[in-house]
Amino acid sequence: MMxxxxxxxQQKIAKAFLSARAKKTPLTLYPGAMPATMGEAYAIQDAAIGFDGRTVGGWKVGRIPAELVDRYLDNRLAGPIFTDEIFDGSAGERPAMPVYADGFAAAEAEVLLRLGDVGTRDHDIETVKDCITEVRTGIEIASSPFREINRHGPAVTASDYGNNKGLILGPAIPDWRTADLIRMPVEFFIDDASVGAATxxxxLDGPFGSAxxxxxxxxxxxxxxxxxTWVSTGAITGIHEIRPGQRGDALFNGKIRVGCAITG
Incomplete structure (x- = not known):
């Protein structure tokens, strides 16, 4: 990808999304010509990051469906997470996370990696672990003023910050280097009702593949x-739509819990 x-x-699209986010105005239509490639999507995203001016503290990574990989020439997408939308929920509190009530809103259980110095070398699935200083449980908040953001393919999703609206840092996973992360059971709850469970x-190739x-x-x-830099490595139990007034909780390995309260 160049x-x-x-x-x-593309700059007009970026500004339209920024305006809709700032004014909390729902978008019933995509504000321009939909990007057809990931390169076009990231051009819009990069322009929006520049216009936005906030500091990026991390990145969300999402999966591109297998049937679309050949078309979009990749199996994942990325979007920025701004530092002012990263909250600590490691002590058991439920941070209040605002979403676009008339747009799209969801919560996802994810493993979070904190990167140290990645250097300039080419990494593989093993050496990339040497770049990671911390592994935590967490929840990504996905929300966009454009309600149909996930219905038009990964390039559209990526073009509006990858559909990100924040991150909750949950408790750390102890001994992550020797833990069997790939087989760790994870469950997600909305208002105490289980809505998804998986490992x-x-x-794909797991959280380190996302890094x-x-x-x-x-x-x-x-x-x-x-x-x-934080890496939110991808939804484990699914993309769970959620509304203001609801609570979301993720349970990792049957004992590590992280939660949030959704607001409008």
Missing amino acids: KMPASEE METM LFLIRVLRARGIAIPAG
């Missing part, structure tokens, strides 16, 4: 990866 400078049309065996993907894509886009 880095593409944003065209005037990371469903996540590898992100390093590759950000380098191709000319984006620095400072030490301390």
Whole structure:
């Protein structure tokens, strides 16, 4: 993937999404020509990050459905998570997480990796672990003013910050280097009702594969990866739509819990 400078049309799309997010205005239609490739999507995303001006503290990684991989030439997508939308929920509190009530909103149980120095070398699934300083449980909040963001393919999803609206940092996973992360049971609850359960065996090459993907894509886009960057590695139990007033909780390994309260 080559880095593409944003065209005037792509800059207009980026500004339209920023305006809708700032004003909390729902978008019933995509605000321009829908991107057809991931390169076009990231051109819009990069323009929006530049116009936004906030500091990026992490990146969400999402899976591209298998039947779309050949079309979009990748199996994952990425979107920025801004530092002012990253909250600590490791002590058992439920941070209040705002979503676009008239747009799309969901919560996802994810494993979070904190990167140290990634250097300039090419990594593989084993050496990338040497770049990771911490592994935590967590919840990604997915929300966009465009309610149909996930219905038009991964490029549309990526174009609006990858459909991200925040991250909750849950408790750390102790001894993550020797733990069997891939087979760890994970369950998600909305208002105490179980809505999904799975393991990371469903996540392509797992959370470390997500880190590898992100390093590759950000380098191709000319984006620095400072030490301390969080990687939200992908939904484990599914993308669970959620509404203001509801609570979301993720349970890892039957004992590590992280939660949030959804607001409008």
